[in-house]
Amino acid sequence: MASTKNNHVPLMKQKSLADDDLLKLEKMELSDDEDDFQYTNVDVLDDDDEEDEEDFQSVLRNLNKGPEIDATVDDKAPSPVQKNATAPSRTVPISTQVRPSVVDDFIRNFLIKISMPRTLDTFNTEWYELMAKGKLKEEDIGVVPDIYLRNQALDDQVKALRKQLDETKKITEKAKGTWDKFRHQRDVHKMHHQRVVQEKNILMDKIKKLRKNIASYEPLLAELRTKYEVAMKEKMLMRLERDRCIAKAEALEAQVRALEQKDSKSTGSKVSPSKSTMSGSKKKKVDTKIPAENGVNPNADKRFDSVQIKRVELVKAFQGHLNSIAAIAFHPKNPVIATVSDDETWKLWSMPNCELIMSGEGHRDWIAGIEFHPRGTHIATSSGDNTVKIWDFVSASCTLTLHDHAHPVWESAFHHEGDFLASCSMDHTCKLWDLATGKCRKTFRGHVDSVNSVCFQPYTVNICTGSGDKTISIWDIRSGLCVQTFYGHQNTCNSVAFSITGDTIASCDADGFIKLWDVRMVAERATIDGGQQPLNSVAFDKSGQVIAAASDDGMIKMCNAKTFEFVADLRGHDGPVQSVKFDPVGKYIASASSDCTFRLWT
The missing domain is CATH 2.130.10.10 (YVTN repeat-like/Quinoprotein amine dehydrogenase)
Structure with a gap:
């Protein structure tokens, strides 16, 4: 690698670089076989997962093809030496030719790129001083050799690829996490569905058994219900009959008392009991006397608890x-x-x-x-x-x-x-x-x-x-x-x-x-x-x-x-x-x- 740099860099430049250690150039080669990114294996559960991962791999391949094409174009671009020599074997359009930079512009751009303003000022001072004294030769201040231009292009390409690689890594990690989450949710739903199906089958079996038991008890329940209704009806009829008998007894007692009072008042009457009985049997129903006065309300002075509405x-x-x-x-x-x-x-x-x-x-x-x-x-x-x-x-x-x-x-x-x-x-x-x-x-x-x-x-x-x-x-x-x-x-x-x-x-x-x-x-x-x-x-x-x-x-x-x-x-x-x-x-x-x-x- 050192011999390659000595063949293309002027002697004065070599000395300057050796003294100040301002610039270090290395030759790098890119190939399709080398790739710094280490892909991790992803567990695939079904065919849909394999198809999705194959699509992701195709995206990565398409991303890698772009820089390789640029490198191929740079390899085939004609150098200044080739243009000054005999005619090239093929014609290249003028729009694709790149004008080489002179040495001083190359160095200035490099120093500006890496933010070294003081070194740039020193370089400009010495450079113009030597030019004014005529100590710089034509061959020393010519265009920059192709190897430096190529190294710079490759360096830019490597940085772009690394940046793209970092972004791809982030996207891959995020996609992997999302995919693992979806697979976990799918497994949970499958398990829950299977459990629900099992519980449903168990409940269906229990319902069938309960229906059979209910069907067997229905005749007995109907018979018991009928007996209960008959018993309740007889019970209520007995209560009503009791109330009616009590009312009749009270009415008879009142009549007896009224008759006793009437007998006591009519002790001097000459009517015989037989005639009185006969006349009473022929009497028709008489109208009930309408009460002459209001009764006493027994609830007038009482206080009762009210209903709790809420x-x-x-x-x-x-x-x-x-x-x-x-x-x-x-x-x-x-x-x-x-x-x-x-x-x-x-x-x-x-x-x-x-x-x-x-x-x-x-x-x-x-x-x-x-x-x-x-x-x-x-x-x-x-x-x-x-x-x-x-x-x-x-x-x-x-x-x-x-x-x-x-x-x-x-x-x-x-x-x-x-x-x-x-x-x-x-x-x-x-x-x-x-x-x-x-x-x-x-x-x-x-x-x-x-x-x-x-x-x-x-x-x-x-x-x-x-x-x-x-x-x-x-x-x-x-x-x-x-x-x-x-x-x-x-x-x-x-x-x-x-x-x-x-x-x-x-x-x-x-x-x-x-x-x-x-x-x-x-x-x-x-x-x-x-x-x-x-x-x-x-x-x-x-x-x-x-x-x-x-x-x-x-x-x-x-x-x-x-x-x-x-x-x-x-x-x-x-x-x-x-x-x-x-x-x-x-x-x-x-x-x-x-x-x-x-x-x-x-």
Whole structure:
């Protein structure tokens, strides 16, 4: 290598380089066989990985071909010596010829390239000084030999290749990491899929076995269910029969006491016992005397715990009818609930399991209302066939039919003594019925639209009605006259209800508003917004502090009657809620809906 440099560098240049050690040139040869980059082996799991790695290798080969072509061109480029000699064997276009640099320019460019300004200044000073003295010969300051130019080109090429190699290494490492990550994720997904398939097969086998077991138990369960329903029905019938016997015994005792008093007063009578007996047997049923005064309300001075609205939860939902359930009612003493439906039937259910106890048929059209007798021995149903029917639990049959209304009957309500029944109808009237004779004793006229709801003021002789004419009226059953009228609703009044103390009326209308009325002051106490959907039914809890309203949006609106605020919604029904009631104990809330279900909440 040293001999090669001595053949091409002038003597003066050799001395300068030997003294200062400013420049060191080496000859380098590039070949296709040598490559400094060491490729690492990559594990391949499938054919797709091999194809991707082959593509990557082809990219590397294409990158290596570029510098090799440049080196080949440099090898074939004609040197200045060859151009001065005989004509070359082939013609090279002028645009591809490179003009050689003179020695001083070559040295200056080199010093500038490696950032040696002080050496450059020294060189320029000595160079121009020698030129001015004429000590530099023509052959010493000629063009730079080709070997130096070639070394410089090769050096630049090597640097470019190394830079390209470093970038390729970074790309390769990143691609390798990403590829390993993808392979790991693929293996994890394969393993997870296999586990899911195994678990699925196991679950399918278990489901098949469970279906076989259920099929084997179904006949036994059906038999047990039938026996249980029969036993529950007999149990409830026995309770009802007991209540009826107790009521009869009380009535007989009252009659005995009345007879004893009558006998004591008529001791001086000359009528013989035989004649008196005969005359008594020929007597017809006499009308029951309407109470002359209001009774004493036993709940007036009592305080009951209110329902915790925010803690109310659904206990059970049961589909009890084939059509919309229009009304629901609680038994006054026993854990029994009654429902009526548009399928023209009424049914009794046990609580809280909602087992069917009894059902009745007899109406010729939909049934809109149901009410229990205060002693719990009968129920009254009002229907679209213009009648009200009284049903006896023991015989499970209709004992009395009241049919003086000219249009469908919406609701009915018993007097607290159980001798009278009030009913409201679409014929704009409300009627008072004597249950002993089955006669209509009073007809209350005054509303100019359908009377949609009726209820007795607790332990009084007053009834309250809500009408489609947007008014609420209180009537005295003794005189048949309207005592008070409340105005304030802007749409049809659908339901009215008294608090247990009898001093407050709650009413709801088709605009979604609940209004509270003060009976003593004959004034509106508050208005509660229950939403934009119509409200169909309203009820007080036992404490009188909570109001529940059934809405057409499928929810039950719970409100505070003391602060007059809406508190919460009870959600669960899939259709409009038609009726809502609190049980006498204050533990449950019952609701009936057009989705053919009734629900218990606690």
